[in-house]
Amino acid sequence: MSTALAIARRELGSYFRTPAGWVIVSLFLLLTGFVFAFSVMVPGSPASLRAFFATAGWLLLPVAPAITMRLLADEMRSGTIEALLTAPVGSASLVMGKFLGAAGFLAAMIAPTGVYVLVLSKFSSSPLDAGPILSGYLCLVLMGVLFLSVGTLASSLTQNSTLAFMVALFAILGVLLVPSAVPLAPDWARPVLNALSVGPRVTDFAKGVIDSGNIVALAAASIWMLVMATLVMESRRWR
């Protein structure tokens, strides 16, 4: 575990040692800031952060693959993977460390949006309803974690980080589009597709409903992606 944390620490630091990390955070905060200023802080409208959460959720679609595209692909391209995997670092620790570094960056990107909650509560005439805000953040984090884990798997498959970005982006889009395939699917496949659908689970969170089933499903999907990435990395030693 300590090696995973060492890798996570280095990874998190590397986002902020290069302009890329700062650019991603700035763009995310700029766009969500616009939405907050012009769609949330509207005089007379109910004090709700729904528009912010919806925008942030959509922004995760390109941002998560951008965060993860270099994770393993770049290590393989530059050869630093060789120095990592010849230290006493298992494939699971490597993938976990990389993922935790990316998750830390996501947290650092989302954390400043707490200011929106403070500003809204200061200017709102009635006290804020904490439920939808908590469920909104929980949904954002769970979706982010799922997207990052898909991105980590994509990054383990190739040395080309642009390709890793595209694979992750289309995989996430595919996951989000599963519900629209349900009506077209044969009867026997519908329950499976329904269970795999992320969309309805997100809608539940948006309504302020925190269902433990949804949390477990999203977390399990993320863990499964990371297990697959670990298997891909381990298989590279035996190729």
Add this chain to the structure above:
Amino acid sequence: MVIVDSVHKSFGSVAAVRGVSFELQPGQIAGLLGPNGAGKTTTIRMIAGFLMPDAGRVTIGGHDTAEAPAAARTRLGYLPEGNPLYPEMRVTEYLDFRGRLFGIPRDLRKRAVAWCLERCWLASMSGRRIATLSKGYKQRVGLAAALLHNPKVLVLDEPTNGLDPSQLHETRNLIRELASDRTMLVSTHILPEVERVCHRAIIIAGGRVLADGTPAELTRRSAATYVMQARDSRVGDHERVAKALMNLPHVDRAVDRRPEGPAPSLGWTEWVVTARPGAPDLREQISMTATQLGLTVRELRADLPTLERVFMEVLDRAAGTPSEPDPSPRPTEAAA
């Protein structure tokens, strides 16, 4: 300390390593030599645990790299080919990160980083970003990272590749110094390096070990050649000279040829004497014979066997072609 036991590795249909075996004793510096594509890097990657062999096994300090990978890797320091580093990190940060990977506790890690900076002459560069360092300094950072956990075995893949002569000299000295209390395997295709630094040379090509021994043992397998340029007062009777040279002990072959070059060489003949492998230096005997025969000698040079020549001969033998340099004579024309 390191046992490589008939390891095989294929990539698809390409067999990169086909049954390589050798054993390194404590304190030994071995050079792994071979042309590009010989299987050096694949062999080294299997020793370092980056690749697992398809068959055979590698043990480091008694620990199998497949069965006890963590134990094997903690005993080994490795500098991969091309010395990959994180350019955005500072030297100390990178070394600290490597220390964390090896699970070195904080206070010990601090001391280890300071020791490595000192040992690899990097102290003045400790705060610099790796991207801003020269190639020679980057190489030292790679070596420092390989040394950080004080491993008993150091494996360096092409450590002097792309360095300028002064960096080469520094790195060579550093390697020699580091080897004082370690087992070391250095892969290179710069053969004079091996003669200068290594106790042992392992020549591999086509994924197989073709020769293995100390540089002296290996060079003894090859024959020295001597070239004498002289004028013979008895015009046209080169046979007697060749015969006299052939009668010297340890001589395998003596032939004459016309010296290369334009007019100034007219009237001069070159005798090429090939000694038997392992023979002592024959220059004195050749010179004495020339005096006895009344030759006027203007040049006598020895082409003593080098590791480079042995290397070429071994590769040529494996490929089934004659070796270079070719000491065979050209038709002799009558000396004027």
